[in-house]
Amino acid sequence: MKLVQNAQPAVAKYGGDIGTMLAGADMWMRTLKIGLPISMEHHRDYTMTGRADLYQKIDYPKPDGKISFDRLTNVAFSFTNHAEDQPNHLKVADLELQKESEYEVFGGPSTRYCPAGVYEWIEEEGKEPRFQINSQNCVHCKTCDIKDPNQNINWTTPEGGGGPNYPNM
Numbered sequence: 368m369k370l371v372q373n374a375q376p377a378v379a380k381y382g383g384d385i386g387t388m389l390a391g392a393d394m395w396m397r398t399l400k401i402g403l404p405i406s407m408e409h410h411r412d413y414t415m416t417g418r419a420d421l422y423q424k425i426d427y428p429k430p431d432g433k434i435s436f437d438r439l440t441n442v443a444f445s446f447t448n449h450a451e452d453q454p455n456h457l458k459v460a461d462l463e464l465q466k467e468s469e470y471e472v473f474g475g476p477s478t479r480y481c482p483a484g485v486y487e488w489i490e491e492e493g494k495e496p497r498f499q500i501n502s503q504n505c506v507h508c509k510t511c512d513i514k515d516p517n518q519n520i521n522w523t524t525p526e527g528g529g530g531p532n533y534p535n536m
């Protein structure tokens with residue numbers, strides 16, 4: 368791993384052309400045991416999420432039911448199962464922060480990055496938006512723990528035996 372430790376950060380920081388040349392030079396010098404004694408830092412994923420007002424909203428095409436499927440159908444393929452009465456294993460530390468930042472500033476990315484449709488912002492006329500967590504659908508990928516822009520969601524170990532099963536794999 369020492370050989371390639373600066374490769375991805377160099378490309379991320381300096382772009383494909385210059386970054387690749389720097390990464391190649393660093394790797395080549397490391398094979399000669401004269402690599403620079405520096406370790407470039409990897410970005411933490413959650414720091415790279417931008418404010419929603421700086422981007423155009425993406426209109427994702429609807430699944431066609433033949434080669435693309437909606438998320439809940441895909442969750443069904445995983446045979447995910449949690450006991451109905453088990454405690455929610457997805458902990459939101461501060462619900463007010465979730466509304467003021469994740470929803471109002473970042474546009475609720477949890478509703479899109481979660482592959483299982485666990486998170487929903489329920490908007491009802493005349494009411495404050497409500498954050499709903501459908502934890503029984505969680506396929507335990509841990510994206511929310513890594514990607515939440517405020518590090519406000521904590522994935523914890525669910526009750527024993529709960530989760531995806533993939534019996535046909």
Ligand code: SF4
Binds near residue numbers: 457485505511522
């Ligand atoms: S761990 Fe993955 S599937 Fe579960 S809630 Fe987080 S993002 Fe969704």
